[in-house]
Amino acid sequence: MRVETQRVNLGERSYDIHVGSEILDGVGAVCRDLGLGRNAAVVTNTTVGPLYYDRVAASLTTAGFAPHRIDIPDGEGYKNSEILNGVYDELIRAGLTRDAFIVALGGGVVGDLAGFAAATYLRGVPFVQVPTTLLAQVDSSVGGKTGINHPRGKNLIGAFYQPRGVVIDVDTLATLPEREYLGGMAEVVKYGAVLDQEFFAFLEENAARLLGREREVLVRVIGRSVALKASVVEEDEREAGLRAVLNYGHTLGHAVETLTGYARFLHGEAVAIGMVQAATVAERRGLCSEEDAGRIVALIRTLGLPTELPEFPAAAYREALLRDKKSRDGGLDFVLNRGVGAYAIVRLPDLSEVLEICSIGR
Numbered sequence: 612m613r614v615e616t617q618r619v620n621l622g623e624r625s626y627d628i629h630v631g632s633e634i635l636d637g638v639g640a641v642c643r644d645l646g647l648g649r650n651a652a653v654v655t656n657t658t659v660g661p662l663y664y665d666r667v668a669a670s671l672t673t674a675g676f677a678p679h680r681i682d683i684p685d686g687e688g689y690k691n692s693e694i695l696n697g698v699y700d701e702l703i704r705a706g707l708t709r710d711a712f713i714v715a716l717g718g719g720v721v722g723d724l725a726g727f728a729a730a731t732y733l734r735g736v737p738f739v740q741v742p743t744t745l746l747a748q749v750d751s752s753v754g755g756k757t758g759i760n761h762p763r764g765k766n767l768i769g770a771f772y773q774p775r776g777v778v779i780d781v782d783t784l785a786t787l788p789e790r791e792y793l794g795g796m797a798e799v800v801k802y803g804a805v806l807d808q809e810f811f812a813f814l815e816e817n818a819a820r821l822l823g824r825e826r827e828v829l830v831r832v833i834g835r836s837v838a839l840k841a842s843v844v845e846e847d848e849r850e851a852g853l854r855a856v857l858n859y860g861h862t863l864g865h866a867v868e869t870l871t872g873y874a875r876f877l878h879g880e881a882v883a884i885g886m887v888q889a890a891t892v893a894e895r896r897g898l899c900s901e902e903d904a905g906r907i908v909a910l911i912r913t914l915g916l917p918t919e920l921p922e923f924p925a926a927a928y929r930e931a932l933l934r935d936k937k938s939r940d941g942g943l944d945f946v947l948n949r950g951v952g953a954y955a956i957v958r959l960p961d962l963s964e965v966l967e968i969c970s971i972g973r
């Protein structure tokens with residue numbers, strides 16, 4: 612199969628995203644072409660490591676690198692400062708100096724945490740993303756948002772730090788559990804819902820093929836998703852404005868994740884719930900017809916994702932929402948869909964409207 616390469620144009624921080632089949636064995640060659648130093652810390656987790664570490668390590672060794680394996684425990688609940696400190700300990704124990712680099716091999720949790728370790732270890736070493744979940748392939752491996760959660764809120768500690776390259780082997784999705792695969796679909800729906808009407812229609816028409824994980828359709832969907840994300844990041848790398856569009860569904864989604872202790876819903880599931888609520892708010896505000904809001908909800912349902920907000924007191928939602936990074940002065944910028952395939956970022960001076968429309972606290 613062909614390998615498609617897309618460039619993320621960010622001046623001296625530009626990099627390539629390679630998407631294809633059987634390209635895990637090419638990670639070493641990509642790192643060599645980037646001119647990276649000899650020592651590579653491969654951060655992975657206790658699930659992905661046993662599946663894919665050996666292949667990545669072999670390709671690094673063949674390309675002349677010395678790989679060091681660092682395993683973290685598996686789960687969103689471990690995207691925290693304690694585990695991050697453990698990674699620093701391992702980097703120091705291995706004696707890795709500034710000419711070393713980090714390879715993040717895994718899903719978004721590994722990518723975010725390893726990326727933040729790379730941003731901060733010795734004030735910054737290069738890193739390469741090798742995402743192995745659908746979510747990480749279409750979203751978290753691209754764009755340079757790295758970080759960890761805080762018990763009071765999602766991704767509250769982090770840095771913008773771009774990878775030097777991204778290697779996406781779609782074959783790794785063959786071992787991904789169904790629920791995780793569907794969770795990744797939520798971020799795919801997000802791109803269509805607010806950025807690309809044609810892509811949204813393609814997803815509607817090809818939902819069955821996507822559910823069947825057909826490789827051809829997956830390569831196309833991953834390719835379009837990263838292209839859409841790259842175009843947003845190129846315009847607004849540090850989320851001064853436009854990039855907030857990638858947070859569609861996340862304001863309530865993050866609140867749901869925090870309130871449920873990162874245990875009940877996957878990130879993508881929480882985003883799916885948040886998108887349903889955002890479409891409802893958009894409809895009530897006259898930004899979107901009932902039909903278009905219905906299409907968004909229907910696609911989310913077809914892809915087997917949840918739509919119902921879990922019950923918590925309004926005060927709990929209010930507190931969680933105000934911790935959103937788009938919040939200031941008691942209000943927040945809320946990303947809404949304008950029909951299907953376009954967006955509006957609306958300033959909500961207080962949260963009562965959202966709480967009322969979403970029937971929170973009733």
Ligand SMILES: NC(=O)c1ccc[n+]([C@@H]2O[C@H](COP(=O)([O-])OP(=O)(O)OC[C@H]3O[C@@H](n4cnc5c(N)ncnc54)[C@H](O)[C@@H]3O)[C@@H](O)[C@H]2O)c1
Nearest residue numbers: 658685718719720743744746747750751756783786787878
């Ligand atoms: N930085 C960003 O721009 C960005 C974007 C979206 C999401 N995120 C973050 O990403 C995280 C969610 O990422 P995720 O959905 O990838 O979750 P995850 O990293 O927890 O991975 C999901 C599960 O799949 C397993 N897994 C990974 N690859 C596998 C494979 N190929 N085969 C079998 N099992 C595999 C993992 O071990 C884990 O159990 C959240 O923390 C979210 O905040 C970040």
Ligand SMILES: O=C(O)C(=O)C[C@@H](O)[C@H](O)[C@H](O)COP(=O)(O)O
Nearest residue numbers: 750754756765766854857858861936
């Ligand atoms: O890349 C972005 O920008 C995003 O918002 C992508 C989101 O899917 C992702 O979940 C991100 O980590 C959310 O970031 P946050 O700044 O809202 O914590």
Ligand SMILES: [Zn+2]
Nearest residue numbers: 798861878882
């Ligand atoms: Zn997300």
